[in-house]
Amino acid sequence: MRIVYALGTSTGGVGTHVRALARDMAAAGHEVGVIGPAATDEHFGFSLLPGVRFACLELGTGIGVGDAALVRRQRSLLRSFDAEVVHAHGFRAGLITLLTLRTLRTRPRFVLSLHNRASGQGLRAKVETRVETMLARGADLVLGASTDLVDRAKDLGADDARFLPAAAPQVEPVSAEAAAAARARLAAEYGFDEGAVIVLAVGRVARQKNYPMLVRALGRLREAGDAESALVVLIAGAADDAVLAEVRTQYEQLGPASAIPALHFLGARDDIAELAATADVYVLTSVWEARALVLQEALIAGKAIVATATGGSPELVGDAGILVADDDDRALAEAVAELASDPARRAELGARARARAAQLPDEREVADKLVSLYTELLSAQVG
Known part of the structure; x- marks a missing residue:
């Protein structure tokens, strides 16, 4: 299976989760790519993982005129990866990925993982809700790291939204x-x-x-x-x-x-x-x-x-x-x-x-569950 993960700037849980997925998917024999900012790669070492290809895409935190260039860059990367599944993590990576996929004649299956809730106020809250709605309805599968995120995606019109935890890395016991x-x-x-x-x-x-x-x-x-x-x-x-x-x-x-x-x-x-x-x-x-x-x-x-x-x-x-x-x-x-x-x-x-x-499930168990979800999506596409 050819899988591409997309994420934005991260120094914590999201990057830790994606690194574990990329590592375990590659170890299981899948072709894995990761698209994200250089600083995120520097922090988590995606490009150092055996069997994982990393490509830089400098996703900022705000929507702007530069997004068109990001879409063009990601479109080129996805073509080079020849991805069957693109799995974006977070609102920002999800939005750019959705916009990119809309420009492709033949598009891979799109999975979106939500790790945080939108927290804006006033006008920003309205913009965030519109983006949330686009993503919920545009993804083939929405995964929430907590059940309230799953419920939110369903309320916004997601056809398929499910719970998938982000597991903690293995912790070595301290004497x-x-x-x-x-x-x-x-x-x-x-x-x-x-x-x-x-x-x-x-x-x-x-x-x-x-x-x-x-x-x-x-x-x-x-x-x-x-x-x-x-x-x-x-x-x-x-x-x-x-x-x-x-x-x-x-x-x-x-x-x-x-x-x-x-x-x-x-x-x-x-x-x-x-x-x-x-x-x-x-x-x-x-x-x-x-x-x-x-x-x-x-x-x-x-x-x-x-x-x-x-x-x-x-x-x-x-x-x-x-x-x-x-x-x-x-x-x-x-x-x-x-x-x-x-x-x-x-x-x-x-x-x-x-x-x-x-x-609690460990990282390997979460990766195995995700493989079954990807397989389900690809089987449905073939059907």
Whole structure:
């Protein structure tokens, strides 16, 4: 089977998912191409994967006059790949792919994966809805990384929309000794006691992650008294500078640092597995997530999880964590306070997390499911 994946700029879950698909499809003997920006290839190394051809297409983030050139470039690439299936990931890659396919006399089957929901307001929201509708109705198959995305595609007129998860990469276990050493290094670097309860959040410091909710919760923990004085909160991830400055200012305005749990921004890290192993509580405060890879990694690591009940997080976590309403800092503070003071409860949720993780499909299983979907589409086309 000849398969081409198209994606835009990515440094996180989408790129990780597409890399796994390209790797596993090529390993299974399929002819695989990937089309995307050079920076995305540099980050994920598509062009280094055995049996995978990468071609550069500099997809920007906004619709503009340059889109005509992108369509011409992609049309040439698809002809050179002689693709039977083109699988675009995300709105931007999906739009350019749809426009490209409309220029082809003989077109491959078009699969669209949705990993995020549209979040614009006002005029932008209207434009996004029109693009969503075009994509839902123009794709032969729409795949949603969470069931709410599948429902959205169906509401907009998709003939065929189904759920397909993005699986977390395999995580190498971190030994107790390595976790203890990592905790000691963190404590020394950031000046906290090694016995502190570590609350970890992993994710880019950006609007969608809603770290202001976490900061407000820290203010409420101050109100709870001395019981939470041994808490330390670590946020690991690259940052939008403006958002980071706002969150820092918000935290500083809570009052004297000695009266509230310490908060440290670790920046982009390549040791997330070790960080997760050191954590006592894992927190996700996002406004919305489809199927967060970081939540899957927390489940695999057996962490006590507190997450906002938005998007696909409730169906992913189930009863293996504490779910709180979007932007409910009071509920977040109460959940963190409970877990900070109750090691047995943390251990219970950690055991549930491991059990839940054992039920999740891995990358190979997701790729196998996708092969069956591609085969179904091509068979229907022949019929």
